[in-house]
Amino acid sequence: MDNKLRQPLEMLYHWESAKAEQIYMTQPMGGDKVAEYTWRRAVGEARRMASYLKSLDLPAGSRIGIISKNCAQWIMSDWAIWMAGHVSVPLYPTLNADTVSYILEHSGCELLFVGKLDDWDMMKPGVPDSLRCVSYPLSPPNDYETWDDIIARYPPLEGNPPRDPEELATIVYTSGSTGRPKGVMLSFANMAFAADGGIRGLNVGPGERMLSYLPLSHVFERTFVELGSLYAGFQLFFAESLDTFVQDLQRARPTLFLSVPRLWVKFQHGVLQKVPKEKLDRLLKIPVLNKLIKKKVLKGLGLDKVKLAGSGSAPLSSDVLAWYRNLGLELLEGYGMSENFAYSHMNKPGRTRIGYVGEALPGVAVKISEQGEVLVKSPATMMGYYKDEEKTRETFTEDGFLKTGDKGELDEMGRLKLTGRIKEIFKTSKGKYIAPAPIENRLMSHGAIEMVCVSGANQTQPHALVMLGEEVRPKMADEAFRKSLEASFKDLISEVNKAVDPHEQLAFITVVSDEWSIENSFLTPTLKLKRNVVEDAYQSKVDEWYARRQPVIWQ
Structure with a gap:
């Protein structure tokens, strides 16, 4: 481990x-109001909160929870917890009460910061009455002590209290698609290595602007936004809500923009609703109009100043990547896990290859096991799972490589292609193995499809469950529209089946009427499909669907 790297708190004291007096964070406060935080003000408020935490005389290394959507106080709480000698435990702002209760109890949280939340009433039963809570300015109504009152009463913590690089900094509970979340233990040294390597690898400097809106409770945002801004010294803006997202983007005019596939697809669908794909393609082929149209589309999305755009958490279809590239936005896919603080692989500008998640970031060793599993190792790799030595042992090879659970292959330039999850691969009744992810990516190229799940264990051929995009669903009552959509789905099956091996060819597509969401547990908090939940929900109907022998089934 490189202990010469400057640690997160050292970077904080530096800025x-x-x-x-430079503005570090811009926080929407509702309506046209915004609160601006200079570095001095932000660190000053964190110092005052750290004084309050110190006054509670908690044992060193106590766990302190944060449950909130992204906001300035989320980041300042993280710093305050570290300055006071404790460990932060982020909770997703969309968890149900049962999971909130499990994480607070499993981690042994001594205090909980409660912030901006859409469904606090759903979560609150999971918070014990005995647990001390502190409320942020944008919190739902409550009777807890408030952030503003505490920082008005307590003096700033003096000096620059350090933390040992090898000390536990945070426990990140993974949103696992099966079972209880596991607590990933990350040290200050893990975080420092990932943040420093990330900004160097992507050539990020202090003049950047970023919009923080993906959950800070997830490592992707924490590494590249919270820690990235701390290591590069750039400016952060926060999003107010989904309804104001485009205005928030236009306020921030980010130079760096990270998103997840589902949102990149939503952006694309939004554009294509206003300008049909054929018309846009035609306009982009006219030399005089080409630059003007590209600029107009990107400006409408609030992305016209973006010089580096990234996508992670799940694969993007090649069609979507090509569409953005045609607009002049080279989407760089990356790959990482909670277990390595999202620091593993990233495509580099000019060296991308569609279908690949890029090259290993500096300091990352990678190899493919005999079973085809991707194994990685770097100083960003976690200390282990909290209170679970057995699971920790199972997750590492004897020579210290992290077993990712992903199948993959490397090309001649060392770029990594993921070919599916080892546990997701299923076997047909003919004894053939199928990796669903590559087939799902092909289906996602259809503009009306928002989510897809390829399934079919113990059947002769696989099938696909499809959820339509929210802008398409209301049109389903129109018979003519539905017939035209059905025809396009038949064409899609035909195209996909020509491109895959015979045993991977789809028997049919079932279009579901349900919405798969975080709220009904079909998706994880990072919008990944919980495959087992989706499959279980429709299991009783599958045999009947196969018996129908129709290419498109409406459920």
Whole structure:
């Protein structure tokens, strides 16, 4: 481990003096109001909160929870917890009460910061009455002590209290698609290595602007936004809500923009609703209009200043990548896990290959096991799972490589292609193995499809469950529209089946009427499909669907 790397708190104290009066965070407060935090103000408020935490005389290394959507106080709480000698435990702002209760109890949280939340009434039963809570300015109504009151009463913590690089900094509970979440233990040294390597690898500097809106409770946002801004010293803006998202983007005019596939697809669908794909393609082929149209589309999305755009958490279809590239936005796919603080692989500008998640980031060793599993190792790799030595042992090879659970292959330039999850691969009744992810990516190229799940264990051929996009669903009552959509799905099956091996060819597509969401547990908090939940929901109907022998089934 490289202990010469500057640690997160060292970077914080550096910017507190080096950029004291520069704006660091811009927080929407509702309506047209925004709160602006200079580095001096942000670190000052964190110091005051750290004084309050110190006054509670908790044992060193106590776990302190944060449950909130992204906001300035989320980041300042994280710093305050570290300054006071404790460990932060982020909770997703969309968890149900049962999971909230499990994480608070499993981690042994001594205090909980409660922030901006859409469904606090659903979560609150999971918070014990005995647990001390502190409320943020944008919290739902409650009777907890408030952030503003505490920082008005307590003096700033003096000096620059350090933390040992090897100390536990945070426990991140993974949103596992099966079973209880596991607590990933990350040290300050893990975080420092990932943040420093990330900004160097992507050539990120202090002049950047980023919009923070993907959950900070997830490592993707924490590494590249919270820690990235701390290591590069760039400016952060927060999103107010989904309804104001485009205005939030236009306020921030980000130079760096990270998203997940589902949102990139939503952006694309939004554009294509206004300008049909054929018309846009035609306009982009006219030399005089080409630049003007590209600029107009990107400006409408609030992405016209973006010089580096990234996508992670799940694969993007090649069609979507090509569509953005045609607009002049080279989407760089990356790959990482909670267990390595999202620091593993990233495509580099000019070296991308569609279908690949890029090259290993500096300091990452990678190899493919005999079973085809991707194994990675770096100083960003976790300390282990909290209170679960057995699971920790199972997750590492004897020589210290992290077993990712993903199948993959490397090309001649060392770029990694993921070919499916080892546990997701299923066997047909003919004894053939099928990896669903590559087939799902092909289906996702259809503009009306928002989510897809390829299934079919113990059947002769696989099938696909499809959820339509939210802008398409209301049109389903129109018989003519539905017939035209059915015809396009038949064409899609034909195209996909020509491109895959015979045993992978789809028997049919079932279009479901349900919405798969976080709220009904079909999706994880990072919008990944819970495959087992989706499959279980429709299991009783599958045999009947196969018996129908129709290419498109409406459920």
